[in-house]
Amino acid sequence: MLKFFTSNKHTPRWIVLTIDLAASVMSIVFAFLLRFNFDLTNEYFDRIWQIIILVFVTRLIVFLLTHSYAGIIRFTGTKDAIRIILVITYTNAIYIAINYSSFFFAHQKYIIPFSVILIDYFVSIFLLTGFRLFVKTVYYEANNLFKEEKRVVILGINEDAVTTKRVLTRDPKIKYKVEAFIDPYGTGKKKQLDGIKFYKLSELESVFKKSDIYELILSDKSISTLQKQKVIDLCFEYDVNVLTLPDAKDWINGELTYRQIRKINIEDLLEREPIKLDEKQIKKDILNKTILVTGAAGSIGSEIVFQLTRFQPKMIIVLDQAESPLYNLELELKEKYGFHNYEIIIGDVTNPVRMQKVFETFKPDTIYHAAAYKHVPMMENNPSEALRVNISGTKIIADTALAFNAAKFVMISTDKAVNPTNVMGASKRIAEIYIQTLQQQNKTAFVTTRFGNVLGSNGSVIPRFTQQIEEGGPVTVTHPEITRYFMNIPEACQLVLQAGALGKGGEIFIFDMGKSFKIVNLAKKMIQLSGLKLGTDINLKFTGLRPGEKLYEELLADKENTLPTVHKKIMIAKTRQYPADEVIAQTEQLISVLKNHDNFEIVGLMKQIIPEFISKNSVYETLDK
Known part of the structure; x- marks a missing residue:
């Protein structure tokens, strides 16, 4: 029977x-x-x-x-x-x-x-x-009679928590026992929810000590980031797996299934309080406008495109030289976002004839310039490409925007442009200076946004660590003291849109990046999240700083300070003004040597334009003597 x-x-x-x-x-x-x-x-x-x-x-x-x-x-x-x-x-x-x-x-x-x-x-x-x-x-x-029982704690006392409990008890493969609900708001009274006791958040550790808990599931999305991080750290301490629910809108046919309950990822650990946008101001800046996004198939460019769709632009011109990623982006625009007012353009921002034709055809009102080379070691070995794309490409797009009287030009820059120690950062700083100089001509509003590393972007440290962990290690970190600021991709792009809407012209907007993170701690947490033990299941290896790499990134140069804006997470960097004639002449001289492909000549001229560019861990240190 x-x-x-x-x-x-x-x-x-x-x-x-x-x-x-x-x-x-x-x-x-x-x-x-x-x-x-x-x-x-x-x-x-x-x-x-x-x-x-x-x-x-x-x-x-x-x-x-x-x-x-x-x-x-x-x-x-x-x-x-x-x-x-x-x-x-x-x-x-x-x-x-x-x-x-x-x-x-x-x-x-x-x-x-x-x-x-x-x-x-x-x-x-x-x-x-x-x-x-x-x-x-x-x-x-x-x-369930003959299955090993796995004890679970659910963080939350809302409807999602009850739903989670019922999903677990119905799972045909594993015998779950919900040991407790945790009340993140601390009523102080031990009550019952769906027949299970719930406890204050401060009592979570005692629940871990009393019972052999296998998993904790975060069902309450409203708890603060600080609370979430404390809970996760406690779970790590007691070797408890941490899972989280998808957003209710992503439940299949409105119902939660066990397969949808996922492991928490590193982005969740670094998550910060949600950004509150002035959506009315952004919509006013974008509504019924023709928007050009360069580098649109990249991590930042594609997210900017997706976020722009919310604000009903007249047309989005999606420009990139990468054919396959552009095709994938087009599919996502149609199928996921249901957006059809776009034009896909395959083109190179360093091709002035092609860019001229794009502007003649579509006459964009606003340009979000995200096309750039961003990898520090790669650009350190290929300065001519940093010059061709990051400087010359930016100059071509900015000059063309000015010639066609575009209303606004928003450039995506980086914290590596501050007191640069590498070619990539220096190339972005020169691009910043050039477009600030164009602002003096007072036709197009030229705006720069500057932020740090973006979690999960192409080539970033998170996918690299994930791959190394999946392959069994070792996980490689360049230096035990190296730190970086991090943002997730949606957060960075939200702030770009907000800064673009705030910009009147000439500003360099910097973002509140929160606290910096030690990369070694990031690696250790990712190893813990994977269920492995450092030193037993997988090793950590220090490889030494790469060419041009800093231990610490900065958002402001020594002589810069900030002015507040109406948005608490966005500030304006007060920077020195450069004579327009001098900047234009130096930039054109720098671009003119591109044909020689002489790395030392290119980097030497960069250092003349930016005296604070001091190379580190690089062959170009000889130019600083």
Whole structure:
């Protein structure tokens, strides 16, 4: 008997159909007995078999037409219950129609009393859904008898927490026991939720000590970032796995399944308080405008494109030289965002003829310039490419925007432009200076946004660590003291849009990057999240600073300070002004040597333009002597 309930084979449909028909017959008989106080009159006693046959045939036809018996019973859910209710409604409506036909066109009598039809309606629903739920419950309980119990704590006392608990108890593969709910708001009273005790957040450690907890699931999305980080650190200390729920909008068909409960990732650990945008101001800046995004297939560019769709631009010109990523971006715009007011342009920002044609054709109002080379070691070995793309490419786009009287030009820069120690940072700083100089011509508003490392972007440290962990290590870090500021991609792009809307021209906006993180600690946490133990399952290796790499990044230069804006996370860097003629002449001279591909000549001229550019861990240190 137990083997029958624990089998993974599906119950044959004919058996389910037979049971449903038997339940229907039982229901109509019970309805008659209940209606007449278990004392049938002779009139109905003589006709009960005719009525049973009528019910049997009617239900059989409707069951066959609707396939109400076709579902897998152990997965019975809300939709199955609704289907049963509809089927019973159809059949009982047929009884009513037969009653009226009999009364008006035959015997002037009702075949089945209306009160019996009403009782049968509710009894049938109860029996058919009850049978399914009974089998489902027995199946899960029987399957859980011989499984190892895994104890779980759920952080939250909201509806999502209760839903999570019920999803866990229904999981067919693992026997979960929800040990406790944790109240993140600390009522101080030990109450029960869905039959399970809940405790204050301050009591979480005592729950860990008292019980061998396997997992903690974060079900309450409203808890503060600080609370979440403290909980995760405590879980690491007690070797408890941490999971989180997807957003409710991402639940499949509005229902949560166990497969959707995912492991927490490193972005969750570095998460900061959500940014509050002035969406009215951003929409005013973008609504019905033609927007050009360069480098649109990259991590930052693509996210800017996606976020722009919310603000109803007239057209987004999506420009990049990478064919396949552009194709993927186009699919996502159509399928995920349902956005169609765009034009895909394959082109290189360093091609002035191509860029001229783009501006002639579309006449963009606003340009978000995200096209750039960003990898420090790669640019240290290839200064001519940093000059060609980051400086010359920016100059071409900025000059063309000015020539076509674009309203605004927003450049994406980096914290590596501050007191640069590498070619990449220096190239971005020269680009910043050049577009600030163009602002003096007062036609187009030239704005710069400067921020740090972006989590999960192409080539960033997070995907690299993930790959190394999957391959069994070692996880490589350049230096035990190296630190970086981090933002996630959506956060960075939100601030770019907000700064773009705030900019009047000439500003370098810097973002509140929060605290900097030690990269070695980041690596250790990622190893913990993967379920491995450092030194036992996987090793950590220090490889030495790469060419041009700093230990610490800065958002402001020594001679810069900031002015506040209306947005608390965005500030304006007060920078020195450069003579326009001098900057333009130096930039053109620098670009003119590109044809020689002489790395030392290029870097030497960069250092003349930016005296604070002091190379570190680089062959170009000889130029600083």
